[in-house]
Amino acid sequence: MATVDRTPAENRSLGGDHSPAENRTPVENRTPAEDRATADERSPAEVRRPGGDRAPGAGRTAVLVVGAGPVGLTAALGLRARGLPVTLLEADPEGRRREGSRALFVHRETLRSLDGMRPGLAAEISSFGQTWRTVRTLYRGREVYARTFPPSVRQAGDRPGLPPFTSLRQVDTERFLLAACEAAGVRIEWGARVAGVRVSAAGVAVTAEDGRTWSGDRVVAADGARSAVRRELGIPMEGGHAPGFHVVVDVAETPGAELPVERVFHYEHPGVGGRSVMRVPFTGGFQLDLQCRDDDAPDSYGTEEAVRDWLPRLVGDGHADRVLWVSTYRFLRKVAASFTDPARRVLLVGEAAHLFPPFGARGMNSGVADAAAAAEAVAAGTPEAVEAFAVTRREAALFNSAAAGEALEHLRPRRRTVRAKQRVAAALAPVVPRCGAWLERAPYGPRHGSPASAGGTY
Ligand SMILES: Cc1cc2nc3c(=O)[nH]c(=O)nc-3n(C[C@H](O)[C@H](O)[C@H](O)COP(=O)(O)OP(=O)(O)OC[C@H]3O[C@@H](n4cnc5c(N)ncnc54)[C@H](O)[C@@H]3O)c2cc1C
Numbered sequence: 001m002a003t004v005d006r007t008p009a010e011n012r013s014l015g016g017d018h019s020p021a022e023n024r025t026p027v028e029n030r031t032p033a034e035d036r037a038t039a040d041e042r043s044p045a046e047v048r049r050p051g052g053d054r055a056p057g058a059g060r061t062a063v064l065v066v067g068a069g070p071v072g073l074t075a076a077l078g079l080r081a082r083g084l085p086v087t088l089l090e091a092d093p094e095g096r097r098r099e100g101s102r103a104l105f106v107h108r109e110t111l112r113s114l115d116g117m118r119p120g121l122a123a124e125i126s127s128f129g130q131t132w133r134t135v136r137t138l139y140r141g142r143e144v145y146a147r148t149f150p151p152s153v154r155q156a157g158d159r160p161g162l163p164p165f166t167s168l169r170q171v172d173t174e175r176f177l178l179a180a181c182e183a184a185g186v187r188i189e190w191g192a193r194v195a196g197v198r199v200s201a202a203g204v205a206v207t208a209e210d211g212r213t214w215s216g217d218r219v220v221a222a223d224g225a226r227s228a229v230r231r232e233l234g235i236p237m238e239g240g241h242a243p244g245f246h247v248v249v250d251v252a253e254t255p256g257a258e259l260p261v262e263r264v265f266h267y268e269h270p271g272v273g274g275r276s277v278m279r280v281p282f283t284g285g286f287q288l289d290l291q292c293r294d295d296d297a298p299d300s301y302g303t304e305e306a307v308r309d310w311l312p313r314l315v316g317d318g319h320a321d322r323v324l325w326v327s328t329y330r331f332l333r334k335v336a337a338s339f340t341d342p343a344r345r346v347l348l349v350g351e352a353a354h355l356f357p358p359f360g361a362r363g364m365n366s367g368v369a370d371a372a373a374a375a376e377a378v379a380a381g382t383p384e385a386v387e388a389f390a391v392t393r394r395e396a397a398l399f400n401s402a403a404a405g406e407a408l409e410h411l412r413p414r415r416r417t418v419r420a421k422q423r424v425a426a427a428l429a430p431v432v433p434r435c436g437a438w439l440e441r442a443p444y445g446p447r448h449g450s451p452a453s454a455g456g457t458y
Pocket of ligand 1: 066067068069070071072089090091092101102103104105106170192193194195222223224225226227228229248329349350351352358361362363364365366367
């Protein structure tokens with residue numbers, strides 16, 4: 001079985017009826033920004049930016065967003081919040097079923113940004129998601145760190161109840177974003193697989209595989225790791241990948257046998273031959289992330305049969321028939337050479353622009369930051385604003401890539417000294433608490449952001 005990059009060809013749905021996704025009431029409260037945008041659409045010649053000056057796109061679609069993943073949906077929402085008409089082009093058909101285990105961890109910064117686009121959205125997402133207060137680290141079967149945090153303290157300017165993070169499956173996050181986009185008046189074209197992009201002085205024209213075309217003043221490309229828009233513009237990805245792979249398994253919780261709501265990292269777990277494994281709760285279940293060795297055959301850990309074999313040794317009996325998805329991923333670290341084209345008409349965001357290993361949860365969280373910055377630049381409407389977006393978000397991506405690389409070096413040590421340091425820290429942890437704290441922190445890379453570039457954590 002081949003391992004995959006960001007397109008989990010090896011995902012298998014194993015009992016989708018366990019899916020924790022629920023149908024939720026679509027967003028119903030209208031926001032002032034949305035009311036303004038709806039009025040603008042009735043008479044597009046009157047489209048105006050919040051500052052009062054005329055926005056681009058009078059009489060036609062002002063902005064096209066390609067890709068309805070979490071980043072494209074956020075970009076569309078951000079553009080609507082700024083009063084711009086948006087058409088979102090998505091290759092998949094309406095009502096699609098998204099494959100695979102992906103992002104769980106939605107940071108407070110991301111929630112705050114989404115709430116700025118649609119007040120109330122953060123509360124909707126976080127009241128569905130789960131926030132654990134206990135983190136635990138083990139080393140070869142022995143606990144070396146545990147901490148339970150007090151209930152979160154509200155930060156200045158935040159709405160009541162905004163947690164430090166929330167954990168839910170990416171399909172659920174996307175469900176909330178899609179409902180918000182629909183309520184905000186984003187026009188969505190499903191089954192529109194973009195294959196061609198033509199940039200001119202007047203704007204951008206995109207063509208779908210089936211020959212349909214759309215034009216706009218600008219395009220936000222959020223079409224993922226194999227971005228057709230990026231390919232059409234001839235922008236290369238720079239970077240590479242680390243050897244080996246990891247197996248990610250989503251498991252629906254078993255009624256009556258729920259595991260504690262704790263994030264647990266276990267170095268060199270004896271139940272899986274000394275491989276490291278992390279367990280992360282999400283609403284309705286938990287995700288296991290198993291670090292395989294470079295010379296492991298994917299079949300030995302990443303098949304449904306293999307998972308049924310090793311899962312009970314990590315979480316006990318009764319869970320193996322609750323597996324939702326099994327995916328294998330490689331460790332890509334790539335950043336686009338540029339986040340825009342020479343005419344500053346197309347803005348690359350999310351995985352169309354960068355790929356990181358998931359440790360530190362920088363993929364979707366930084367994609368949301370890209371999308372917010374792209375919406376701001378497009379609303380400003382100048383090539384200079386787009387250029388500033390491209391430079392700033394590329395710097396942030398390079399920082400995020402380095403941070404994820406740091407986490408990877410700790411999780412999959414190349415040097416014997418790193419493994420020895422972990423062993424010594426584990427031995428000292430009972431008497432030197434900061435050794436345990438280091439073992440707890442290090443798998444996620446640095447916690448701080450690059451203030452000069454990203455302006456935040458991501
Ligand atoms: C195991 C794992 C765990 C992760 N955990 C986290 C985490 O906890 N937190 C976090 O922040 N990130 C995490 N990530 C990363 C996160 O999943 C990605 O960063 C995120 O999915 C990227 O979103 P996107 O919208 O850029 O791309 P995608 O989700 O890939 O969406 C792209 C969209 O574009 C569409 N599309 C593709 N081609 C075309 C085309 N030609 N025309 C039109 N539409 C097209 C696709 O159908 C899709 O809908 C994790 C990733 C993995 C693999």
